[in-house]
Amino acid sequence: MRNRPIPEATVARLPVYLQALLSLAEDRRQMTVSSDELAQMAGVNAAKVRKDLSYLGSYGTRGVGYDVEYLLYQITRELGLTQDLPAAIIGLGNLGRALASFKGFAERGFKISALFDVDDSVVGTNVGRIKVRHLDDLKDIVAEEGVVIGIIATPPAPAQLVAERLADAGIKSILNFAPAVVKVPPDVTVRKVDLSIELQILSFYQQRNQAIATAREASRRLGTSDPSPQARRPH
């Protein structure tokens, strides 16, 4: 099973297990954890946990479970979080500032090492400990600080340009908060986080469930049964 490529879906869940393991490691009561417990904590099912972990290797002990510390280390290593990765934020508006002053990244393997904007009233000011630099200095400072992750928090319009600058500066990993699709060279990975999209998805299920409830209510009054048999839940 080992050395098979790790499925994308599994990669996306490893951080969730990591989080769970961290909280177990904190209160030192539990040296070991079963796939079942971990599944509970991560909100998935136990078979999935076991299969996911089996891609990393046979780190469990039958009849016992997984050693918390050891598994923690293995996942950390697999995710490449053994040392803090330097990240840069581009665009220091509402969101960029919130991200920049967020203390939680450090304990999860990241370090905000540089900030960039183009607005003269922002460039040169400090946000937290770090001075905001002009976007034109991106390439130099990325090289200087060894930045490997770029976080786009500009308005949507300049997002494409910013992504290109990042790619040009040698950055291969981009997290994009702007509601815009950005195109990058094939060796660059972009992940998009769009809060409005998340809300719109919620809206869809909200409306659908409401429609189902309404239909059921109506049919109840009419004395018929089961108005729409496709009443499945999301997720």
Next chain:
Amino acid sequence: MRNRPIPEATVARLPVYLQALLSLAEDRRQMTVSSDELAQMAGVNAAKVRKDLSYLGSYGTRGVGYDVEYLLYQITRELGLTQDLPAAIIGLGNLGRALASFKGFAERGFKISALFDVDDSVVGTNVGRIKVRHLDDLKDIVAEEGVVIGIIATPPAPAQLVAERLADAGIKSILNFAPAVVKVPPDVTVRKVDLSIELQILSFYQQRNQAIATAREASRRLGTSDPSPQARRPH
């Protein structure tokens, strides 16, 4: 094809098409759009666009494409965005404030109608136009304002409690920014947005690609060819 339940994956893409269509509708040059153009803009392939749209109905014209305005309306309707949905934010720290003062929600179908916190130095203050209320008043104010979406922006520890309060107040849709898995009754939908997880996923691919590049480099120097044949790209 109509009246088949819309696949989850399709629902997640509809907002992306919506965004693309909005930008087309703005510059009024194009009355119509082909699946190919839309695919380009949304960053997916054309067949997927057509299949996705076909779940909504046959709104296209062969040889021509889709009418921008009409499609815009149909997607808006399908997502339940015909009127602004009232949302509440719980937890007005860095992130909560950024969200509360974000102007972009209105134009995407949402309205921040209430704010909640428990910290005495925050409760009673105004953020933007809205006064921050105490979490204990949640149920009343949710009923009063007709809030249907809850946005959790508290630290992870109280997230579960907040989710329960939201569910108790009758809210069926929750967007959770806290890095914690929350359990809710089966009729409530939760979506989680975890920035650290996104960064950790990027970290994984970053490291993997780097490892591949290093291996290739090593083998190049040694004069051998193709060190690891499983050099597939993420996504």
Next chain:
DNA sequence: ACGCGCTTGTGACCTAAATCACAAAGTCTG
């Protein structure tokens, strides 16, 4: 040493989604 209960690791199976590929239906041109 041995059997019992617990838990992993994984093949087999099932479901959802992505992709392919092409007939059907339209536009446009001369």
Next chain:
DNA sequence: CAGACTTTGTGATTTAGGTCACAAGCGCGT
């Protein structure tokens, strides 16, 4: 109005992922 050209809509096929179910492995008690 025929024929070339576009583009949709959708069955068929492939791929990825989720779930099931159980043999194999381990610890512990006796």
